[in-house]
Structure formats: C-alpha cells, structure tokens
Amino acid sequence: MRNEELGYNLVQDKELKQIIKEVRDTVHVPIREEISQFLTKEGVPLPQSTPEKPVGDYRSIPEGAKLNDEEMANLLSYNLAMGVNNASRGLTESIRADVGLIFTKIIINKTSAGLTVKQYLERHEWLRVPPYYKS
Numbered sequence: 001m002r003n004e005e006l007g008y009n010l011v012q013d014k015e016l017k018q019i020i021k022e023v024r025d026t027v028h029v030p031i032r033e034e035i036s037q038f039l040t041k042e043g044v045p046l047p048q049s050t051p052e053k054p055v056g057d058y059r060s061i062p063e064g065a066k067l068n069d070e071e072m073a074n075l076l077s078y079n080l081a082m083g084v085n086n087a088s089r090g091l092t093e094s095i096r097a098d099v100g101l102i103f104t105k106i107i108i109n110k111t112s113a114g115l116t117v118k119q120y121l122e123r124h125e126w127l128r129v130p131p132y133y134k135s
Helices: 002-010 014-041 069-093 097-123
Strands: none
Touching: 002 014, 002 069, 014 069, 014 097, 069 097
16 A cells, blocks of 8 residues: 555556555555454454555656656556455465455455556556467
8 A cells, every 4th residue: 555655646647646546545445444353353463554655746756766657557557466366365275254255355356446457558558468479
C-alpha cells in the first residue's frame, strides 16, 4: 500500500491517479482490515506497520528521481499479478476453509483490479507483451 501512496504522489495522469486510489481503497485496505481482524481474533500478534505517506506534489520531485506514469502503471500491474500468484499459493496450501476463503477473496479482488489496469495499459499502448516462442 505504501507503493500505491507513493505512486499516487508521482503520477500525472488523472485517470491513473484514480485507478491507484480505487485499487488502494477497494482492494488493499479491505484486505488489510480483514486479515488484521482475522489474525487478531486468532491471537496472532500483528507487526508494527510503517506510517502512511502524506499526499504530495509530483512537480517538486526531479524528473530522474521518480517513476513516470508508464512505469508506475506497469509496476501496479505487476504488483497485482504477484498478489494473485501469492494468494493462489496460499489458497492451495491452506487447510482451513476460512483461510482459503480469505485467499479466494484476494484473488478475485486483485484479478478484477488487474483487468482495469490492463485495459488502461492497452489504451496507452504501454502493455509489455513477451516475445512469442519460436521452436
């Protein structure tokens, strides 16, 4: 989530800024809250979190010291995809149904958000597709 807070401060495109805000507010904050409540209920102590980043202004950051909109959108897409991969692994390894349900919700929410980001990347011709395999 800190990555999204930083990205929100860096991006210039209003649509991308809105996508980042929606991913944070509708995907990652609810996931964090559900996992925190679940772990607390189970008696698992939670680690201390880093403080939230304040809203800043991208114009005050030098050009070479920040990610541009294309890089930030691709990073967001990558992070969502990795979240789906990790949640899938958690789902296959969980033996409790309630834990599996949490991982299933994560997969669904991150996949839905990933589709929105993919459509954004395609519209801007920023989607990076690996080369085709040639035998």
